[in-house]
Amino acid sequence: DVKVTQSSRYLVKRTGEKVFLECVQDMDHENMFWYRQDPGLGLRLIYFSYDVKMKEKGDIPEGYSVSREKKERFSLILESASTNQTSMYLCASSYQVTDTQYFGPGTRLTVL
Amino acid sequence: RKEVEQDPGPFNVPEGATVAFNCTYSNSASQSFFWYRQDCRKEPKLLMSVYSSGNEDGRFTAQLNRASQYISLLIRDSKLSDSATYLCVVNRANDYKLSFGAGTTVTVRA
Numbered sequence: 001d002v003k004v005t006q007s008s009r010y011l012v013k014r015t016g017e018k019v020f021l022e023c024v025q026d027m028d029h030e031n032m033f034w035y036r037q038d039p040g041l042g043l044r045l046i047y048f049s050y051d052v053k054m055k056e057k058g059d060i061p062e063g064y065s066v067s068r069e070k071k072e073r074f075s076l077i078l079e080s081a082s083t084n085q086t087s088m089y090l091c092a093s094s095y096q097v098t099d100t101q102y103f104g105p106g107t108r109l110t111v112l
Numbered sequence: 113r114k115e116v117e118q119d120p121g122p123f124n125v126p127e128g129a130t131v132a133f134n135c136t137y138s139n140s141a142s143q144s145f146f147w148y149r150q151d152c153r154k155e156p157k158l159l160m161s162v163y164s165s166g167n168e169d170g171r172f173t174a175q176l177n178r179a180s181q182y183i184s185l186l187i188r189d190s191k192l193s194d195s196a197t198y199l200c201v202v203n204r205a206n207d208y209k210l211s212f213g214a215g216t217t218v219t220v221r222a
Binding site (some may be wrong): 035040041042043045048058090097098100101102103104105106 | 116120143144146154155156157158161199203208209210212213214215
């Protein structure tokens with residue numbers, strides 16, 4: 001079974017703090033994704049990585065950056081957290097871009 | 113227009129009932145279609161892929177209508193454990209990534 005883990009289930013940060021969210025997958029998948037999920041909006045793609053050190057902006061990259069130094073690990077960074085970044089953050093991985101994506105349990109981030 | 117649109121529901125049905133709902137997609141060139149299930153405060157998980165010929169997995173049946181650009185999910189003999197939000201997922205033809213609908217909530221009552 002594919003396993004995707006995320007570093008925290010719940011996180012509370014203050015405005016202006018730098019926030020790191022980490023994701024690890026154990027299936028040797030090339031592709032990894034970061035989404036945020038907000039009520040009524042569905043999942044929105046923040047960033048995508050198709051290989052180590054390779055990344056692409058998704059639909060809402062503003063205020064975020066990513067890092068992929070190892071194949072199994074994909075990190076999302078909020079350079080200076082703002083209240084409008086309060087959300088559920090979901091990491092996913094897949095073998096091919098159009099394949100089934102396997103999700104981590106999510107991190108519910110609250111920015112005060 | 114959103115790439116994937118779903119009726120948010122909720123669909124409240126008694127145990128044993130049949131419930132069906134659709135999802136429309138905007139890009140006629142999309143090729144991959146899925147239904148995911150998301151339980152409250154949990155991550156989405158693949159329920160089933162949707163094939164051109166339609167497919168069935170136990171009590172769940174998925175259909176694709178390319179002419180009208182929608183996919184459907186039908187749940188027969190609903191169980192309490194079917195209560196969840198069902199996400200419609202379609203690949204984007206321009207970059208092949210997946211677009212997720214906002215979900216349809218189904219609540220099965222005893």
